[in-house]
Amino acid sequence: MFTVVIVGRPNAGKSTLFNRMIKSDDKIKAITDKLPGVTRDINYGVAKWEDKTFTVVDTGGFFPEQKAENIIQKQMLEQIEIAISEADLIIHLLDGKEGLVPDDIETARWLRQTEKEILWVVNKIDNPSKLSRIYEFYSIGTEQLIPISALTGYGFEELIEKIIERLPLTQSLKSEEELPKIAIVGRPNVGKSTIINALLGKKRMIVSPLPGTTRDAIDAVCTYYGKKYLLIDTAGIKRLSYYKREISQQVYVEKLSYFKALRSIERADIAVLVVDATEGIVNQDQKIAGIVAEQKKGLIILINKWDLIPQDERDRKAKIFAEEIRRKLWFVDYAPYLTVSATNKTRLTKIFPIIDQILEEYAKRVSTSELNKLFNQKLKDVVLSSGGKELKFYYITQVDVEPPTFVVFVNDKSAVKQHHIKFIEKLLRETFNFEFSPISIKVKQRK
Structure with a gap:
């Protein structure tokens, strides 16, 4: 697809333009804020204008290489170079409110060296009365400027x-x-971006030992044996109490990232929960798994940093993790788990066959006749006592997919308890091979 990459200084309005171009409420939009440097990663979206479609790429703020002061800034420059290498067209976005600065001229010089086609766009021109702001930008060396807000x-x-x-x-x-949309979720600094970079074979996401490096939800297309998947890297989900501390601009941006991570789970088909092998399953891992379970999304648990576990300890650690997952994540007992190393790229690609299996199960539909054949074999004429009430199951039907959703009709809805639901779920999983997919079971009372 034709690709347009937006480049410019920090706070020139790149993410605001990106959001306007993808202009859809059902997309996760780039975080915008007055704090320079809010966008650190490259962010992909699809713009649709009448019958035309093209890809838009939002980049972190560009500045000359000699001004890169730390590892994150240097990696931001690397990512912009990667984005530009894939571009069919570049938008050099200039700040019409602040005016032309030396960094703009240096950026323009650098962009020309790429030999890509460039549109020179002056932002923050809110109305015709402010058009005079654009004239100084002609000295950047172009005959055409496009004023916008x-x-x-x-x-x-x-x-x-x-x-x-x-x-x-x-x-x-x-x-x-x-x-297929796969959201990579987890606590800060567990290796989510490293995992995506390893799967992509490119440095699309900034990787740093600093927690909170990823602030936005970033999309990237990954191809495995000819099949494409949309990977969504999300900001680390911290304890909600963290966001209730003293309000500051930094916390405000991180709180936006938190809600964007939640929305990424909403729009995903499958969530990959990354946990730290050196720390085990902690309380926040349980809470994130709970968010995925509530939304009935597919779930894969990746135990990352397995390379940091000594070789002679791995068998014992694997057993400990199996027990921890069984005990602490009992509510997602259908979720498969893998030990991986993002740094060494060990066993990472094993997630794709699992993803495919979950997707197949997630969209599976079972006929009413097959379902009621099972019911007739297992629950016909079975009368249970629940809290002094007589409970009788009549029949079952599937009403939806993604996730597979079933409705069970009974004589008394109030008598149905959680262990009854779990029993029916077990029957469905064993009989119709719902091994890894979440399923939803609803109960209705037959009149």
């Missing part, structure tokens, strides 16, 4: 028309929304 939409249609003019006459309209 990413915030209000002024000049936005003209920018889109310039992009549409450059689209190829024919292109695939297959949207990334059609791909």
Whole structure:
């Protein structure tokens, strides 16, 4: 798909423009804030304009290489280079409110060296009365500037028309929304971004020993034996009490990241929960698994950093983890788990056959005749006593998929307890091979 990459200084309005271009409430939008450097990773989205579709890439703030002061800033530059290498068109976004600065000229010089086509766009021009702001930008070395306001939409249609003019006459309209969506979730600094980078074979996500490096929910397409998956890297989910401490701009941005991580789980088909092998299953891991379970999403547990466990301790540790998962994550007992090393890329690709199996089960539909054949064999004429009430099961039907959802009809809904539901779930799993997928069972009282 035709790819447009947005590049510019920190706080020039790149994420605001990105959000306007993908313009859909059901997409996870890039975090925007007045704090410079909020966007650290590259963020992918699909823009649709009438019958045209193209990919938009939001990048972290660009600054000359000699000004990169730490590992994160250096990796931000590496990621921008990767994004630009994939670009068909670059938007150099300039800050019309702050005016032309030396870094803009240096960025323009660097972009020209890529030999990619570039649109020079001056942002924060809210109305025609502010058009005079753009004139100084001509000294950047271009004959055409496009004034816009990413915030209000002024000049936005003209920018889109310039992009549409450059689209190829024919292109695939297959949207990334059609791909299986896999959200990588977990506490801060457990290795989520490293796992995605290893799977992609590219440094798409910034990796650092600093907790909280990923602030946004970042999408990337991964191909495994010809099949594509949309991987979603999310910010580390901290304890909710963390976000209730003294309000500051930093906490505000991190709280947005927290809710974006939750929304990433909502739109995913499967969540991959990454836990730290050196720490075991902790309370926050349980809470994140609980969020996934409540939303009835597929779940895979990756025990990462297995390379840090001494070789002679691994068998014992594996047994400890199996027991911890059984005891602490009992409510997702259908979820498979793997020990992996993102750093050494050990056993990571084993998740793809599991993902495929979950997706198949997640979309599976069982006929009413097959379901009631099972009921007739196991529950016909069975009358149970529950709290002094007589409970009788009549029949069962499947009403939905993703997740597979079943409705059981009984004589007295109030008499149905959790252990009855678990018994029926066990029957369904064993009989119809729902090994790893979550399933939902609802109860209705027959009148």
